[in-house]
Amino acid sequence: MPDTAIAEAPAKVATGGNLLQVRNLEAWYGESHILHGINFDVNAGEVVTLLGRNGAGKTTTLKSIMGIIGKRTGSVKFNNEEIIRATSDKIARMGIAFCPEERGIFASLDVRENLMLPPVVREGGLPLDQIFELFPNLKERLNSQGTKLSGGEQQMLAIARILRTGASFLMLDEPTEGLAPVIIQQIGHTIARLKKEGFTILLVEQNFRFASTVADRYYVVEHGKIIDGFSNAELAANMDKLHTYLGV
Amino acid sequence: MQALYAQLLVGLINGSFYALLSLGLAVIFGMLNIINFAHGALYMMGAFVAYFLLNIGGINYWWALLLAPIIVGIFGMILERTMLQWLTGLDHLYGLLLTFGIALIVQGVFQNYFGSSGLPYAIPDQLRGGMNLGFMFLPVYRGWVVVFSLIVCLATWFLIEKTQLGAYLRAATENPTLVRAFGINVPRMITLTYGLGVGLAALAGVLSAPINQVRPLMGADLIIVVFAVVVIGGMGSIMGSIITGFALGVIEGLTKYFYPEASNTVVFVLMVLVLLVKPTGLTGRAA
Numbered sequence: 001m002p003d004t005a006i007a008e009a010p011a012k013v014a015t016g017g018n019l020l021q022v023r024n025l026e027a028w029y030g031e032s033h034i035l036h037g038i039n040f041d042v043n044a045g046e047v048v049t050l051l052g053r054n055g056a057g058k059t060t061t062l063k064s065i066m067g068i069i070g071k072r073t074g075s076v077k078f079n080n081e082e083i084i085r086a087t088s089d090k091i092a093r094m095g096i097a098f099c100p101e102e103r104g105i106f107a108s109l110d111v112r113e114n115l116m117l118p119p120v121v122r123e124g125g126l127p128l129d130q131i132f133e134l135f136p137n138l139k140e141r142l143n144s145q146g147t148k149l150s151g152g153e154q155q156m157l158a159i160a161r162i163l164r165t166g167a168s169f170l171m172l173d174e175p176t177e178g179l180a181p182v183i184i185q186q187i188g189h190t191i192a193r194l195k196k197e198g199f200t201i202l203l204v205e206q207n208f209r210f211a212s213t214v215a216d217r218y219y220v221v222e223h224g225k226i227i228d229g230f231s232n233a234e235l236a237a238n239m240d241k242l243h244t245y246l247g248v
Numbered sequence: 249m250q251a252l253y254a255q256l257l258v259g260l261i262n263g264s265f266y267a268l269l270s271l272g273l274a275v276i277f278g279m280l281n282i283i284n285f286a287h288g289a290l291y292m293m294g295a296f297v298a299y300f301l302l303n304i305g306g307i308n309y310w311w312a313l314l315l316a317p318i319i320v321g322i323f324g325m326i327l328e329r330t331m332l333q334w335l336t337g338l339d340h341l342y343g344l345l346l347t348f349g350i351a352l353i354v355q356g357v358f359q360n361y362f363g364s365s366g367l368p369y370a371i372p373d374q375l376r377g378g379m380n381l382g383f384m385f386l387p388v389y390r391g392w393v394v395v396f397s398l399i400v401c402l403a404t405w406f407l408i409e410k411t412q413l414g415a416y417l418r419a420a421t422e423n424p425t426l427v428r429a430f431g432i433n434v435p436r437m438i439t440l441t442y443g444l445g446v447g448l449a450a451l452a453g454v455l456s457a458p459i460n461q462v463r464p465l466m467g468a469d470l471i472i473v474v475f476a477v478v479v480i481g482g483m484g485s486i487m488g489s490i491i492t493g494f495a496l497g498v499i500e501g502l503t504k505y506f507y508p509e510a511s512n513t514v515v516f517v518l519m520v521l522v523l524l525v526k527p528t529g530l531t532g533r534a535a
Binding site: 066067068087088089091092093097098100104106107108109113116117118119121162165 | 431
């Protein structure tokens with residue numbers, strides 16, 4: 001296993017203008033110590049992908065940034081403001097939005113209610129007509145129960161509802177998991193479009209072939225640490241290493 | 249025939265109290281996952297607050313309908329902030345035991361000062377008298393209780409099922425962590441929801457005061473039947489608790505007419521049958 005110094009990983013790829021700065025982030029689920037000092041940066045307007053095997057700590061990293069892990073230490077700065085001790089509702093109101101791996105569609109709400117659920121936290125969110133332009137399926141199914149949608153439609157709904165809120169920094173946890181290739185392609189187009197619109201995106205993916213179509217930079221997470229990082233231009237040169245990291 | 253209609257009316261009135269109380273229990277269970285055994289004591293407090301407002305402050309029934317639910321609701325919110333919130337994530341049994349203890353303390357304090365006999369609370373002037381409907385004589389106050397309770401129940405249902413605030417409540421019932429991560433202050437919403445449920449109990453207490461008098465154990469007598477109503481309707485179901493509340497009141501009334509010996513047990517017999525056939529209740533979700 002390559003033994004890359006974790007502190008070097010962000011320095012190697014970050015280019016300044018940090019929107020998010022994570023330093024020595026540690027997190028626990030009960031007694032289990034999951035994150036052992038995560039360091040990385042995300043610059044405004046970038047799509048950054050966290051890669052890694054199952055159980056490496058990618059989802060926990062997103063949840064720790066979002067403030068929904070019970071115990072966490074270290075430093076997470078968003079727009080230069082420390083948020084490590086903030087509650088998740090305050091973090092959301094600062095402009096960070098989270099789309100969980102399990103999608104989190106509410107069964108007791110219809111599609112319209114699911115879509116309108118997250119409150120607008122600041123100006124600049126996408127208006128509904130633009131959201132329906134991105135996800136035309138949703139418009140046709142507004143009155144269906146949220147969990148009656150197909151897996152792909154649920155994923156679209158999960159992404160769509162956080163675009164309304166005005167959050168500028170989106171964290172998407174494995175948005176392509178379990179989806180058909182044609183839907184994955186559509187989600188890829190959506191992420192590319194969102195990047196053009198000025199959103200900053202932190203993506204967790206196991207499917208690096210998909211990630212390579214949208215990401216500017218990558219970090220590799222293993223055993224609760226960032227062990228490597230490179231830009232999309234360096235992807236080809238790092239392919240062998242990446243295969244080793246991900247075990248594919 | 250007159251007697252049948254009279255029993256139907258009594259059934260509807262009891263059903264109104266069952267519906268208001270089981271609705272509050274359903275709202276609290278849905279949101280806090282707590283089986284609120286203190287509900288009967290809080291219903292009693294509603295009646296006592298109305299009594300104090302009238303006899304100490306000279307504040308009439310109409311203001312009591314507004315103020316008693318607010319005052320008891322604030323008391324409930326203090327209970328939630330100081331005690332119940334620490335039970336989040338624990339087994340239902342802890343909440344049930346804690347609220348049972350609270351009920352015993354509250355009832356004990358009131359019994360200590362007011363004994364067990366009832367204190368009178370007069371029907372407001374505007375609702376005195378009755379109407380001859382041709383087939384029966386309807387006391388105005390009793391008609392008012394049924395209509396007002398139904399309006400409050402339907403308004404609560406509308407709030408929870410058809411508004412944005414209700415969507416927050418329903419979503420937070422399913423996944424409070426994610427709702428909070430959307431920027432909604434879920435702990436505050438839980439406190440307010442407990443206050444709403446408790447306020448409904450207090451409102452039932454005020455409505456009940458002119459009919460049943462104000463007694464420290466008035467809630468203890470009622471709460472066991474209300475729990476049976478909730479079990480039959482299904483824990484956490486809003487419309488289920490409203491319909492079941494009114495329906496069981498009527499069934500109880502009809503039993504009083506056709507087979508009076510069974511009138512005190514018919515609700516519990518139905519509860520046993522429902523538990524055997526559909527343990528989650530007629531419209532409920534699994535706990």
